[in-house]
Amino acid sequence: MIPQEIHDALVSHFGNAILDAKLEGVFDPFIKVAPDRIKDVAQFLRDNEATAFNVLMCLSGVDHTGGKLGVVYHLHSMRRNHKIVLKVDLTVEQPHCHSVESVWKTANWHEREAYDMYGIIFDGHPDLRRILMPYDWEGHPLRKDFQVPEYYNGMKVPY
Amino acid sequence: MEETLTQTAAAERPATIPGLGRPLKEHEMVISMGPQHPSTHGVLRLELVVDGEVVIDVIPHIGYLHRCFEKHAENMTNYQQVIPYCDRMDYVAAMNNDLGYAIACEKLLKIKVPERVEYIRVIMAELQRIASHLIAVGTYGMDIGAFTPFLYCFRDRERILDIFEQTCGARLLYNYIWIGGLSHDVPENFAEKVRDFCAYFRPNINELNDLLSYNKIFIKRTANVGVLPPEVAINCGASGPVLRGSGVKWDLRKNDPYSVYDRFEWEIPVGTGTMGAVGDCWDRYMVRVHEMEQSVNIIEQAVEKIPPGDVQSAIPKRIRPETSEVYVRTETPKGELGYYIIADGSASPFRVKVRPPCFVNLSLLPTISRGAMIADVVAVLGSIDIVLGEVDR
Numbered sequence: 047m048i049p050q051e052i053h054d055a056l057v058s059h060f061g062n063a064i065l066d067a068k069l070e071g072v073f074d075p076f077i078k079v080a081p082d083r084i085k086d087v088a089q090f091l092r093d094n095e096a097t098a099f100n101v102l103m104c105l106s107g108v109d110h111t112g113g114k115l116g117v118v119y120h121l122h123s124m125r126r127n128h129k130i131v132l133k134v135d136l137t138v139e140q141p142h143c144h145s146v147e148s149v150w151k152t153a154n155w156h157e158r159e160a161y162d163m164y165g166i167i168f169d170g171h172p173d174l175r176r177i178l179m180p181y182d183w184e185g186h187p188l189r190k191d192f193q194v195p196e197y198y199n200g201m202k203v204p205y
Numbered sequence: 206m207e208e209t210l211t212q213t214a215a216a217e218r219p220a221t222i223p224g225l226g227r228p229l230k231e232h233e234m235v236i237s238m239g240p241q242h243p244s245t246h247g248v249l250r251l252e253l254v255v256d257g258e259v260v261i262d263v264i265p266h267i268g269y270l271h272r273c274f275e276k277h278a279e280n281m282t283n284y285q286q287v288i289p290y291c292d293r294m295d296y297v298a299a300m301n302n303d304l305g306y307a308i309a310c311e312k313l314l315k316i317k318v319p320e321r322v323e324y325i326r327v328i329m330a331e332l333q334r335i336a337s338h339l340i341a342v343g344t345y346g347m348d349i350g351a352f353t354p355f356l357y358c359f360r361d362r363e364r365i366l367d368i369f370e371q372t373c374g375a376r377l378l379y380n381y382i383w384i385g386g387l388s389h390d391v392p393e394n395f396a397e398k399v400r401d402f403c404a405y406f407r408p409n410i411n412e413l414n415d416l417l418s419y420n421k422i423f424i425k426r427t428a429n430v431g432v433l434p435p436e437v438a439i440n441c442g443a444s445g446p447v448l449r450g451s452g453v454k455w456d457l458r459k460n461d462p463y464s465v466y467d468r469f470e471w472e473i474p475v476g477t478g479t480m481g482a483v484g485d486c487w488d489r490y491m492v493r494v495h496e497m498e499q500s501v502n503i504i505e506q507a508v509e510k511i512p513p514g515d516v517q518s519a520i521p522k523r524i525r526p527e528t529s530e531v532y533v534r535t536e537t538p539k540g541e542l543g544y545y546i547i548a549d550g551s552a553s554p555f556r557v558k559v560r561p562p563c564f565v566n567l568s569l570l571p572t573i574s575r576g577a578m579i580a581d582v583v584a585v586l587g588s589i590d591i592v593l594g595e596v597d598r
Contacts, residue, residue, distance in 0.1 A: 073312065073531040100439055104532060104543045106558035118545065118558075120532050124439065124455065131532070152442030155568040163275075173224060178268040178597060181223075188276060 049075035052097060052130050060087060065135075074120070076131035084119075084134050085144040085170070091121065091130075092149055098123045099130070102150035107160030109190045113138040115164055119146070136166060145171040163188035224264035225254060232256050236579070240269050244348045244583040247593030251570075251582070258578050263571040267564075267596050274598040278557035284310050284524045285384055287557065292378040294561065295595040297340050300333035300369075301537035302595075303382035308463055309533035309544040310384040313526035321514035322386050323465045327507050328399060329369075329381065330464075331500040335406070336365040337538035338493045338500075341590040345490060346417045348587040349426045354417040361409055364402050371398070385520040391511075399508045403501050410498055418494060427490060428481030431573045431585035435484065441572065442565045445540025446496065447589055450476040450489030457536040469506045471499045486588035493590070496538075525552050539563050539590060561595040 047055075049069040056077060057064050063083035069075040079087050091099040103120040110116055119132040134143055145168035147153045157168045158177040165186035168174060176183065182199070185192055194203055221228050222235065229235070239250040248269035254262040274294060278287045291306045292299040304326055311318060343358030366376045373381040373389050381388050417423055433443070435451040448455055456473045458466040474495030476488030526548040534543040540562030549555040566589050574582050 073529060102442060103534060103541070104545055104558065104560040106545050106556075108547065108556055108558075120543070120545065124453075127460075150442065151437075151440050151572075152565055152568075155564060173226065175223060176268075178271045180268070187273070 047096060047126065047128055049077075049130060052091075052128075053077055055094070055097065056087060056090070059090060063087065074129065074131045076118075076133050078133045078135065081117075081134045081136055081143040083144070084117075084132065085146055085149065087132065088119070088146040088149040096126075098125045100124055102146070102152045102156075103129075105146075105153055105156035105160065107164035107166050107188070109164060109188065111190050115141055115166055117143055117160060117166060138165075141166045142169055143167070144169055145174075147171050162186070165189070222252075222254070222264070224252070225262055229254070230256075233261060238582070240266075244586065245593075246344065246586070246591055249567075249591070249593055249596070251586075253579060253582065255579060260574050260577050260579060260582055263574045263582065265567060265570055267567070267593070270593045270597040272598065274559065275557055278554055281553045283552045284526075284554060287554070288383065289378065289380045292380060293594060294559065294598055295337075295537060295539060295542075295563070295592045296377060297592055298333050298337040298538045299378050300329045300382060301337075301535065302542065303379070304330050304464070305533060305535040305537070305542045305544055307382045307384050308535060309531055309546050310524070310526070312531050312533055313529060313546060313548055314384070314521060314524065316385050316519055316521065318385060318519050319514045319516065320465075320512045322516050322519070324507050324511045325387060325391055325516065326382055327464055327466065327469075328504055328511075329372075331504045331507070332365050332368060332399070332402075334500045334538045335497045336362045338497050339365075341538070342413065342417070342490060342493055345587040345590070346423070348583050349423055351417055351420065351423060354413060357409070357413065357416065361406055364405065368395070368398050368402065371395075383520060384524060386518070387516040390516045396508050396511065399504060403505050403508075407498070407501055410494065413494065418491060424480050424487060426580075426584055427486035427588065430481075430486045430581050431577065431588060432482045433484040433489075433569065433573050437572065438484070438569070441569050443540070443569055444562050444565065445536065445538070446489055446492040447540065447566045447569070449474065450492045450588075451484035452476050452478075452488075457534060457541060461534070463533075463535055465507075466503075468510075469503045471502045474499060486584050489588040489590075523552075525550065534560070537562060539592065539595065540566060559598060561598060563589075563591040563593075563595045564598075567591050567596055 053067050063080045066078040091097045099121040101122045103122050106118045108116040115136040117134040122129045160166045162176040233256050236253045239245040240248040250266040252264040291302040294302050339358040339362040343355040346354040370376050373379050433451050435453050438448050438451040452475050454473050474492050480487045528550045530547040532545045534541050543560030545558040547556040574585050
């Protein structure tokens, strides 16, 4: 399926949960989805025979600066050999997004990483803990406005 | 006195174990393996929840080698400066890491790379794949208890490192593949050296098979251990030899070709369940052995066709991609390495997200270790072939 067909299928099925899309003039065409419907959209894209997106290639958190966060899902279908990108826009005040862990198990650690680095909270994730940073670290280091703490457990951080 | 101690221990026992999601049952206990343990291949800590000798669950703790790759990449003054950091992710397959990043940046900049560069890149990437797989199978043998094959593997790897050293001066972290080109042209006798290596290495694969692959003890330890069914592998995002070991014929060099990989004749080896079930540790191991053979095939074809030219003619003077974003994935020895780069029109990337194959493959460990023996966890972990530099970045 070409991206336009995938977009049409999603719009006819989910209506106003599909917020925006850019399908031409970009390297990877993307579709923007409402954060509270992302799991349903993911489930639909995986289980629908025509789309069959069985692989979540990558899940990334992004800090767009100015209090805007985002999650980007790169999907691929081994059977149909097509790709699509889903995007979710969040804010620093409301960093809540549905987890897609139950759809693709790949998301488990990737969502933990996005939580660790950006503080994005994935509702429905079975085990949302920090993954790369120490468990008692404060703050989310990949945020653009992150300030390196002066001390961590009595150790001076900027050396 | 004894009673008091037991009571204290019971009182201090946490209600639920983080990562397990429930308290321990009566017969269960937690054993910590690592972060300094010879078979964890670096600084990985595993919490094994065991009932006697049987592993109930595995809780991996990673991040001991976290060096803030993504934060560093955002804070560089230009795109080119990120490449040495890419080297340090999967430090036994640095060429492949650079290749993925270079291809992603070239796509952002819409650069066409000269043919000569493409062929040299392919040869380097495949040599590096052999070197990385040699470490993987060598150390895997050592994990299981066979020390000798490790030395044989390192002997052969040394030859590859010699070729790299002759080309770019470095033996481990090369900074060789640049955006739009290479840091140096290859030396004059390069083709000859590579041909010599191929002729030398091909018989050594049989030697490795005699020493390790078909060794009775090795088979006993790996066959039917850690079986990963194909549908689980795909859903969990496994890639590389871990995916192919489960019988899924999927290799990005063929299925989503990049560089000039579509011009060579070679096969994708998959696990067939020769010694046990499809997708067991032995299959994953054997896929690597076969892949080395296929890499030799690719190198032999590529080295005959290196066209003349200047390897630095396409290197851009000023790297400043327009506002855009790209996701590029390449097949490294460990699996699918993805770079998601967001450019904002400035001289340094706005965001670089790496999708490391080892990170995703390691997340499979609990799934395939449940119900195994403690010693099997070592066998499973070795068959996944992780490099902690890449897991933690």
